[in-house]
Amino acid sequence: xxxxxxxxxxxxxxxxxxxxxxxxxxxxxxxxxxxxxxxxxxxxxxxxxxxxxxxxxxxxxxxxxxxxxxxxxxxxxxxxxxxxxxxxxxxxxxxxxxxxxxxxxxxxxxxxxxxxxxxxxxxxxxxxxxxxxxxxxxxxxxxxxxxxxxxxxxxxxxxxxxxxxxxxxxxxxxxxxxxxxxxxxxxxxxxxxxxxxxxxxxxxxxxxxxxxxxxxxxxxxxxxxxxxxxxxxxxxxxxxxxxxxxxxxxxxxxxxxxxxxxxxxxxxxxxxxxxxxxxxxxxxxxxxxxxxxxxxxxxxxxxxxxxxxxxxxxxxxxxxxxxxxxxxxxxxxxxxxxxxxxxxxxxxxxxxxxxxxxxxxxxxxxxxxxxxxxxxxxxxxxxxxxxxxxxxxxxxxxxxxxxxxxxxxxxxxxxxxx
Amino acid sequence: xxxxxxxxxxxxxxxxxxxxxxxxxxxxxxxxxxxxxxxxxxxxxxxxxxxxxxxxxxxxxxxxxxxxxxxxxxxxxxxxxxxxxxxxxxxxxxxxxxxxxxxxxxxxxxxxxxxxxxxxxxxxxxxxxxxxxxxxxxxxxxxxxxxxxxxxxxxxxxxxxxxxxxxxxxxxxxxxxxxxxxxxxxxxxxxxxxxxxxxxxxxxxxxxxxxxxxxxxxxxxxxxxxxxxxxxxxxxxxxxxxxxxxxxxxxxxxxxxxxxxxxxxxxxxxxxxxxxxxxxxxxxxxxxxxxxxxxxxxxxxxxxxxxxxxxxxxxxxxxxxxxxxxxxxxxxxxxxxxxxxxxxxxxxxxxxxxxxxxxxxxxxxxxxxxxxxxxxxxxxxxxxxxxxxxxxxxxxxxxxxxxxxxxxxxxxxxxxxx
Numbered sequence: 001x002x003x004x005x006x007x008x009x010x011x012x013x014x015x016x017x018x019x020x021x022x023x024x025x026x027x028x029x030x031x032x033x034x035x036x037x038x039x040x041x042x043x044x045x046x047x048x049x050x051x052x053x054x055x056x057x058x059x060x061x062x063x064x065x066x067x068x069x070x071x072x073x074x075x076x077x078x079x080x081x082x083x084x085x086x087x088x089x090x091x092x093x094x095x096x097x098x099x100x101x102x103x104x105x106x107x108x109x110x111x112x113x114x115x116x117x118x119x120x121x122x123x124x125x126x127x128x129x130x131x132x133x134x135x136x137x138x139x140x141x142x143x144x145x146x147x148x149x150x151x152x153x154x155x156x157x158x159x160x161x162x163x164x165x166x167x168x169x170x171x172x173x174x175x176x177x178x179x180x181x182x183x184x185x186x187x188x189x190x191x192x193x194x195x196x197x198x199x200x201x202x203x204x205x206x207x208x209x210x211x212x213x214x215x216x217x218x219x220x221x222x223x224x225x226x227x228x229x230x231x232x233x234x235x236x237x238x239x240x241x242x243x244x245x246x247x248x249x250x251x252x253x254x255x256x257x258x259x260x261x262x263x264x265x266x267x268x269x270x271x272x273x274x275x276x277x278x279x280x281x282x283x284x285x286x287x288x289x290x291x292x293x294x295x296x297x298x299x300x301x302x303x304x305x306x307x308x309x310x311x312x313x314x315x316x317x318x319x320x321x322x323x324x325x326x327x328x329x330x331x332x333x334x335x336x337x338x339x340x341x342x343x344x345x346x347x348x349x350x351x352x353x354x355x356x357x358x359x360x361x362x363x364x365x366x367x368x369x370x371x372x373x374x375x376x377x378x379x380x381x382x383x384x385x386x387x388x389x390x391x392x393x394x395x396x397x398x399x400x401x402x403x404x405x406x407x408x409x410x411x412x413x414x415x416x417x418x
Numbered sequence: 419x420x421x422x423x424x425x426x427x428x429x430x431x432x433x434x435x436x437x438x439x440x441x442x443x444x445x446x447x448x449x450x451x452x453x454x455x456x457x458x459x460x461x462x463x464x465x466x467x468x469x470x471x472x473x474x475x476x477x478x479x480x481x482x483x484x485x486x487x488x489x490x491x492x493x494x495x496x497x498x499x500x501x502x503x504x505x506x507x508x509x510x511x512x513x514x515x516x517x518x519x520x521x522x523x524x525x526x527x528x529x530x531x532x533x534x535x536x537x538x539x540x541x542x543x544x545x546x547x548x549x550x551x552x553x554x555x556x557x558x559x560x561x562x563x564x565x566x567x568x569x570x571x572x573x574x575x576x577x578x579x580x581x582x583x584x585x586x587x588x589x590x591x592x593x594x595x596x597x598x599x600x601x602x603x604x605x606x607x608x609x610x611x612x613x614x615x616x617x618x619x620x621x622x623x624x625x626x627x628x629x630x631x632x633x634x635x636x637x638x639x640x641x642x643x644x645x646x647x648x649x650x651x652x653x654x655x656x657x658x659x660x661x662x663x664x665x666x667x668x669x670x671x672x673x674x675x676x677x678x679x680x681x682x683x684x685x686x687x688x689x690x691x692x693x694x695x696x697x698x699x700x701x702x703x704x705x706x707x708x709x710x711x712x713x714x715x716x717x718x719x720x721x722x723x724x725x726x727x728x729x730x731x732x733x734x735x736x737x738x739x740x741x742x743x744x745x746x747x748x749x750x751x752x753x754x755x756x757x758x759x760x761x762x763x764x765x766x767x768x769x770x771x772x773x774x775x776x777x778x779x780x781x782x783x784x785x786x787x788x789x790x791x792x793x794x795x796x797x798x799x800x801x802x803x804x805x806x807x808x809x810x811x812x813x814x815x816x817x818x819x820x821x822x823x824x825x826x827x828x829x830x831x832x833x834x835x836x
Contacts, residue, residue, distance in 0.1 A: 041496040053499045060495035065487065068722070072486050076668055077478035078459040081471045081801060089669055116717025118691035119537060126581075147703065152692035152717065155705040159688055163544075163581045170703070195701075242718070250494055251507060251721035270577055273536035274570035283613075283806055285565065285588070287573040299534025299570060300660070303669035304486070304723045383499060388701055 011341055015407050022334065022403035028327050032400045034315045035248070036060040042381065049381035050405040050412075055222060055362050055395025056385055058248030058312075067311035071304060083303075092306050093275075093297055099313045100247070100256055103321060104220060104239070105230035110258050112296040113243070113306060117221060117255040118152045119271070120240040121188065123296060124257060125160040126270040128186035128215040128238055131263060140185035140214065144169045144176060150194040153219055157188050163270070173200045180212035187214055191229060192222035192360030195387050197332075197352040199223070199360045203234040210235065221245060226361035226398065227325045231258055238263070246361070246397055249309035257296040264292055273298035315399060327398040328361040335363050335394065335406045342414030351391070362395040367417075376416045382409045429759055433825050440752065440821035446745050450818045452733045453666070454478040460799065467799035468823040468830075473640060473780050473813025474803055476666030476730075485729035489722060501721075510724050511693075511715055517731045518665070518674055521739060522638060522657070523648035528676050530714040531661070531724060535639060535673040536570045537689070538658040539606065541714060542675060543578040544688040546604035546633040546656055549681060558603035558632065562587045562594060568612040571637055575606050581688070591618045598630035605632055609647060610640035610778030613805050615770040617641070617778045621652040628653065639663060644779035644816065645743045649676055656681070664779070664815055667727035675714040682710055691716035733817060745816040746779040753781050753812065753824045760832030769809070780813040785835075794834045800827045 023029055037059055042049035051059060075087040084090050097111030104111075115123075125143060132140040145157040147170035154170065161168040164185075171179050173189055180187070187209045192199050202218060209216040215237040223229050225246025231239055239258040243249035259267050269289070274280055276297040278288040289295045336350060348365040367373055367390060374386040384394040394409065441447055455477055460467035469477060493505040502508050515529030522529075533541075543561060550558045563575040565588035572588065579586040582603075589597050591607055598605070605627045610617050620636060627634040633655040641647050643664025649657055657676040661667035677685050687707070692698055694715040696706040707713045754768060766783040785791055785808060792804040802812040812827065 036491075036495040039496045051498065057494075057499045057502075059498065060490065065490045065495070068486060068490050069483065072478065072483050072668070072726070073454075076475075077454040077483070078457045080469065080477065081475045081803070083669065084475075115533065115537065116691065116720075118717035119533065119689060122689055150692070151695070151701050151703060151705075154703055155690045155692065155695070158705060159690055163688060244718070250490070251501065252718045252724075253722070254720065255717070270581060271537060271540055272573045272577055273534065274568070274573065277569070277573070281806065283569050285569060285572055287569075287576060299536035299673070300662070300670045302534075302672065302720060302723050304671070304726055305720050306670070308490070308722055385499070388699065 012411065015338055015341060016404070019334070019403040019407040022330065026327065026402065028319070028323060028398055029402060031315065031319065032402065034062055035400045036062055037400055049383060050409045052382065052384045052394040052396065052401065052409055054248070054397030054401070055245050055393070057244055057251060058246060058397065059400055061248050061312045061315045063311040063314050064250065064308050068304065068308050071307045089301070089303050092303065092310065093301050094293060096306060096310045096313065097256055097293065099310065100224070100243070103229070103247070103316060104224050104241070104258065105228065106232055106258055107261070110261055110293055111256050112293045113256045113309065114254050114301055115298055117219070117240055117242045118156050119298070120255050120257040121153050121156040121219065122160055123269050123271055124217045124238040124240055125157055125186055125188060126164055127267050128217055129160065129164045129166055130268045131266050132185035132215050134266065138182050140183055141166045142169055142183045143167070143185060144171060144179055144187040146170070146189050147172050148193055148195070149188070149190055149219070150221070153188055153190070173205065176205055177208045180208060180214065182213065184212050184214040186217055188217045188219065190219045190222065194222055195391055195393070196364050197360045197362040199227070199358050202236065203230065206234050206236055222360055222362070226328055228321050236260065243309050247309070248312045248315065250305065250312065253305050253309045254302055259293050259296055264295060267295045269295055271298045275299060275301065319399070324398045328396055329356050329359065331396040331398060331401060331403065331406055332359060332361065332363050334403055335396070335410055338407050338410030339365070339413065342410050343417050347417045348392070361398070362393060365392045366390050367392050373416055377412060380412050380416070382412045430829065433756055433759060434822070437752070437821040437825040440748065444745065444820065446737070446741055446816060447820060449733065449737065450820065452480055453818045454480055455818055467801060468827045470800065470802045470812040470814065470819065470827055472815030472819070473663050473811070475662055475669055476664060476815065477818055479666050479730045479733045481729040481732050482668065482726050486722065486726050489725045507719070507721050510721065510728065511719050512711060514724060514728045514731065515674055515711065517728065518642070518661070521647070521665070521734060522642050522659070522676065523646065524650050524676055525679070528679055528711055529674050530711045531672050531674045531727065532719055533673060533716055535637070535658055535660045536574050537716070538673050538675045539571050539574045539637065540578055541687050541689055542635045542656040542658055543575055543604055543606060544582055545685050546635055547578065547582045547584055548686045549684050550603035550633050552684065556600050558601055559584045560587055560601045561585070561603060562589060562597055562605040564591050564607050565589050566591070566611055566613070567606070567608055567637070568639070571606055571608070591623065594623055595626045598626060598632065600631065602630050602632040604635055606635045606637065608637045608640065612640055613809055613811070614782050615778045615780040617645070617776050620654065621648065624652050624654055640778055640780070644746055646739050654678065661727050665727070666730045666733065668723065668730065671723050671727045672720055677711050677714055682713060685713045687713055689716045693717060693719065737817070742816045746814055747774050747777065749814040749816060749819060749821065749824055750777060750779065750781050752821055753814070753828055756825050756828030757783070757831065760828050761835050765835045766810070779816070780811060783810040784808050785810050791834055795830060798830050798834070800830045
């Protein structure tokens with residue numbers, strides 16, 4: 001069973017050669033130059049580092065530092081208050097939303113940027129429950145939530161349920177169709193599972209939710225920017241997502257909210273801040289919601305972070321999401337292949353589906369002492385992350401991760417576990 | 419009645435001389451060097467500009483651009499995900515809260531930075547209603563709100579009332595004591611009125627609210643950084659504030675939430691995001707609120723804006739809020755005096771109280787065609803703002819506004835109206 005050192009060497013050489021060939025043929029390879037990578041810190045451990053944590057914090061796009069400097073020094077420092085008009089600060093939430101729109105299959109005018117994902121989940125779920133309750137004779141008082149969700153969605157769903165008098169029903173996505181019924185108001189689902197990397201069936205589940213007369217709310221944190229998301233085509237009602245993972249907006253950059261155009265006139269926000277008003281500078285004591293997705297706004301937009309995100313989104317210029325998806329699948333396939341070749345049998349087990357249709361852009365490996373193993377990987381320059389209790393998580397950002405990176409990461413994992 | 423040109427000249431010369439004398443004696447004058455002012459843009463109209471809109475957007479502190487560059491290029495660009503620990507990103511909301519604390523009379527551990535003022539008003543009011551309802555036999559189902567409030571507080575209070583089953587009672591602050599009763603759950607008040615600049619009696623009104631068994635929530639947007647705020651001494655329950663006015667945090671910089679220490683164990687947030695969890699990286703499906711003011715957190719902290727704010731707060735190093743208040747009153751007194759001297763009788767009327775105990779750090783002048791007048795002032799380099807329907811608003815930031823600025827602003831106003 002065991003290979004000789006020569007055979008193992010040959011295998012590594014073959015994999016490295018294959019990686020080089022794949023990189024040479026990669027039509028997206030040039031996009032790496034749009035990011036700050038291969039810095040002194042990346043080389044601190046000797047060999048070049050491999051950043052496979054873009055699904056937690058995307059790398060810095062080259063356009064960002066200069067833009068931020070201009071926003072700080074000129075727009076804020078010199079123009080000051082005039083920048084709300086002259087530098088386009090006031091309209092930034094929808095303008096930047098429209099830049100995200102093509103990445104998630106949305107026509108313009110349906111996305112507003114601002115607040116955190118958690119806050120947007122709250123807006124979306126409460127608004128969904130309110131819209132679901134508008135018509136029909138029987139009360140719709142159940143919120144269904146993905147039981148395997150990233151915790152914040154579950155916590156916020158629980159609060160939304162409590163504050164709207166709903167019952168919260170946590171089930172695994174596969175079991176969602178079975179619990180839908182005439183009392184279902186809204187269903188909150190993740191497009192890609194944050195732990196396992198499993199990709200859920202957005203159009204299919206949305207159709208099932210609609211068949212039950214309820215509204216579908218999707219969390220796109222782990223899919224937008226890594227694979228095609230078809231919000232309009234899938235007839236999704238509401239969606240939220242962060243911008244600091246595959247959209248590279250920076251640490252804690254503002255999240256976004258999608259409200260399908262037809263629903264916008266009925267979108268009744270639980271957080272009707274002044275900037276969502278029909279006449280925000282009218283300073284009227286009575287609230288009157290503005291027209292369009294501006295209803296998803298709350299307070300004063302956070303300009304520094306928002307304009308950093310706007311610059312970050314320039315990396316998508318001329319990039320096809322379809323090509324990104326093809327590369328993403330090739331990267332994760334190759335990673336699994338290399339792990340299989342380098343890591344002794346039985347030490348890790350992929351919990352990420354092998355079927356392409358069920359895979360996002362990450363690979364999650366179950367592993368004993370996973371926290372300790374990840375620490376050793378990071379010491380050797382392979383940056384992934386650990387998710388309790390036993391998951392090594394590797395995210396593959398097709399815009400800047402190459403096949404040689406993948407081969408190296410798997411090789412180092414083999415060395416750590418070998 | 420009318421002066422000769424000579425008399426008018428003499429008066430202007432006298433006022434300008436007085437301004438110079440006041441500036442020379444100003445112990446805070448040197449603080450102006452901590453800000454970016456007197457830029458090319460400020461001189462675009464010929465004479466130096468006068469920025470009296472720090473109550474809308476504070477000027478850029480000199481420490482900010484360099485800090486932001488470091489956060490972007492090194493912390494994000496090089497260290498990437500490691501910065502959550504190594505650059506202190508994770509602990510920023512409470513660390514920066516503790517930097518704001520001394521400016522609002524709060525002991526450490528009671529302020530968390532994040533989200534917008536509107537979102538924080540929602541958290542504070544809903545939590546207040548929940549706490550008020552915990553004890554006592556009769557239901558407490560009324561929220562009292564300042565009827566003259568900046569609109570967002572009123573809109574959010576209405577939403578909080580709707581979602582907690584309360585009735586909303588809008589009254590002017592002076593009438594608050596008269597409507598308090600056994601059904602009052604919470605009262606939302608502004609420390610300084612955004613339009614008139616009137617300073618309300620924080621300890622007195624808080625005591626009245628407490629006497630009725632209710633909780634007091636204060637909005638400090640127009641007071642913090644301009645005058646002493648005594649949250650702890652006044653036994654305030656909850657407070658919120660923005661950081662982009664007198665705290666100079668930058669456009670849309672994160673707001674803050676104060677939760678009095680004794681109330682923290684009972685603070686039950688309507689937005690229980692993952693970062694407020696007792697074990698945020700445990701990824702547990704059940705929510706368990708963390709200990710302390712961390713309960714006021716929601717989603718992933720917005721690092722760029724938050725660390726810009728942290729750098730901005732360094733301007734307070736060694737600054738006495740008492741001295742700031744003394745200068746603020748001297749500035750507004752002098753402005754009223756100059757307006758009286760320069761503006762023909764009857765053309766403007768101050769709606770800001772003349773009594774020091776009732777005045778914030780701004781002067782609001784009622785004026786016909788106020789929008790047009792403000793446009794002309796801005797064209798001549800005097801930057802204030804207009805609040806519908808008839809208010810010229812001038813904010814005086816004692817850290818960087820001097821007496822010569824004040825004299826010049828009043829003189830230009832006189833010219834525009836003369």
